[in-house]
Amino acid sequence: MLKTYAGSCHCGKVRFEADIDLSRGTVKCNCSTCSKTRSWVGFVGPQHYRLMSRAELQTEYQWIPPGRDAPSIQYHFCATCGVRMPARGDIPALGGIVFAIPIAALDGIDPEELATAPVMYVDGRHDRFDRAPDDIRLM
Numbered sequence: 001m002l003k004t005y006a007g008s009c010h011c012g013k014v015r016f017e018a019d020i021d022l023s024r025g026t027v028k029c030n031c032s033t034c035s036k037t038r039s040w041v042g043f044v045g046p047q048h049y050r051l052m053s054r055a056e057l058q059t060e061y062q063w064i065p066p067g068r069d070a071p072s073i074q075y076h077f078c079a080t081c082g083v084r085m086p087a088r089g090d091i092p093a094l095g096g097i098v099f100a101i102p103i104a105a106l107d108g109i110d111p112e113e114l115a116t117a118p119v120m121y122v123d124g125r126h127d128r129f130d131r132a133p134d135d136i137r138l139m
């Protein structure tokens with residue numbers, strides 16, 4: 001069931017809302033940037049993400065994955081405390097514009113609901129988002 005969650009960074013300057021159905025699954029990826037941040041996200045369409053604070057309170061990062069000619073994801077962070085905020089991607093395999101909502105930044109979430117949310121592991125390191133990597137122990 002689609003539920004609306006409030007999310008925020010550590011210092012509280014950046015706030016957002018997202019409508020997510022956690023029972024449909026969350027994603028952990030092993031690409032180089034997801035590994036550095038131990039990323040755990042839920043993907044939602046643009047109609048299910050709302051930034052509730054001023055855009056300039058965030059900063060942004062982009063990188064070009066090996067074998068590509070342009071970045072496909074804008075990563076956002078609180079400019080004050082550095083906590084990762086929802087990223088915006090243009091990913092045809094996911095239907096176009098999507099936001100990757102950091103599960104760890106959601107506030108007031110029921111721990112039981114979180115613990116039972118299915119996790120899909122994807123092998124972003126090898127550009128394979130349709131399969132789990134051979135080893136998921138450190139994801």
Ligand SMILES: [Zn+2]
Nearest residue numbers: 009011078081
């Ligand atoms: Zn902050």
